[in-house]
Amino acid sequence: MFRFKFSKMNGILVPILSVVMGFILGAIIMMIFGYNPILGYKAMLDTAFQSPKSIGEIFVTAGPLIFTALGFSVASAAGFFNIGLPGQALAGWIASVWVGLAIGESVPKPIALTIVIVVGVLAGALAAAIPGILRAYNETSEVIVTIMMNYILLYVSTHLVNNVIPEQFISTKGTTKMVGANASLRTEFLSSISGGSRLNLGIFFALICLVLVWFLMKKTTLGYEITSVGLNPLASKYAGMNSNRIIVLSMVISGALAGMGGVVYGLGTFGNFFIQSSSLSIGFDGMAVSLLGGGTSIGILLSALLFSILKLGGQGMPLRAGVPTELVDVIIASIIFFVGISYLIKFILKKIEDKNKEKKVTQVSKVEGGKS
């Protein structure tokens, strides 16, 4: 007998069903264009899990995504749509690499790492503080300002690499040299246990931050204030909260996390900076990870891992199954679309539940009718 209520499990069922529907849609697209979906998905999984190295790379990819997703979720909790994650992560990336190049060889590792992380986090926080302040004190739409900031930061980063960063740090035009070992998040040990992957400290920092952000949002006054401003800014004001301060703080925290994503991307995944032609993908993917994860820490962890498997596995699809890699991004976008229209999923689940209830009621009444 059906005992549990679907609607009570929306928090878990909606993302799971969205993922399933995303994969089904991906399969349909593959079939339309004459590819074998089973081969396609098999190629994806085989590529992602082919060796200790590829498994290491899953965590390499997941690290920055967890940070940008956490950044997005903190801003969302306060009621803001931070589309500026790509720019904030970019700021963290270039700032940390630049400083890392300057100190990576001369300063001992613990100190060097602390400095590059602080610099990257501050750069991200600063990039987010601008839209936060404008929103708090001028009610300027943070959506528009962060979109515009993404482009400004993109061009500024190119300018910095081409014209400002000292010649001795540049390897070829548009690409910096690799940072010294002391400013790198990679370690011999992590690389050796994962078959020579780029596995680095980033994923461990990410796990720590998942717990920290959970603690911040659920167990501290600030977290409570952020959530209540997000739920009802006016009521929070009447309750005596300084909503402007909270708006700015939540954006700063959001940007700091995105900046840290950039640090991990720069000093862990790549080890250098190279000029970008468009907004950073970890920004928009982080947004998607957060939406799929429902903004919770455990949800973000799981969806970041799922995205990493998709992204890495997708790279093997052209060779092994002839399916273009871009299909993965189509699947990701459609998963988020289904999360976005969760109203429909909840509606259908409710309908199924009501039908079951009706059945139960008619059965019960039949039994009772028989008795009397």
Next chain:
Amino acid sequence: MGADTMSTIASIITQTLVYSTPLVFTALGGTFSERGGVVNVGLEGIMVMGAFSSVVFNLTFASTFGVWTPWLALLVGGFVGMLLSVLHAVATINLRADHIISGTVINMLAPALAIFLVKVLYGKGQTDQVVETFGYWKVPGLSKIPFIGPLLFEKTSAPAFVAILFAIIAWFVIYKTRFGLRLRSVGENPQAADTLGINVYGMKYAGVLISGFLGGIGGAVFAQTISGRFAITTISGQGFISMAAMIFGKWNPLGAMGAALFFGFAQNLSIVGDSLPIISSIPKVYLESAPYALTIIVLVLFFGRSKGPKAIGKTYIKSK
């Protein structure tokens, strides 16, 4: 004025028009959508699909339709843009999705889908260069006017004039017709509009679909005048700039057109600036960032609290 200076100015005007045209179309599209209360952050993605489909059409039918190919490709781009916008309309109007999330999904989906299809169709990551482009156009008659003729009408862009015409028509539609009045009322106060018997959902659909059509045309114009082919970097930010132009223009089609012309000028300057005196001494980063920075500054200085249509971004749920 020397002949050299004249031709330099004429070419700046022409190039400004060329770079503005896609922005004008797309910004007009955004205006229709937002006047009906639906935020359309997905314009960038819509432009991508417009650009992609027009290039595919152009490559396939260039030999059949000859010089008319790019014009027909505009319609194809508009139609495909409209198809994509249906997704946004259904999600935001019927399924209560957050407008920004739905728009962002469109921006994620469009480039991936377009490149996927390019690889399926052509077996490589980008298309070939199209042969039939809009090229330059001499306005019959007007080009004979002394001084102004050579500057504005001698060697210019035909789609630009269509875009300007569209802006005027859009202004007329939004402010002078029954449809426009209804669309605006739905964006301002859907409850009241509903009470008056206006089909709120229908009007919102109309707004979003028009935005898809015009956004698709915007992408198609860009592909067939500026890039000449389709690749992942073909549309890079024009959709967002168009949104900015719409806000700059205070959700008024003529204002949006003016802002789009200005942004087109700024984009053009950052590209050809190197060959111009004075401008070439300004670091490129300032010219490139200028439209975006200006948008923020104008928003902060002139708008502040006053935003677009009142009920924008809110899902209207008809109470029974």
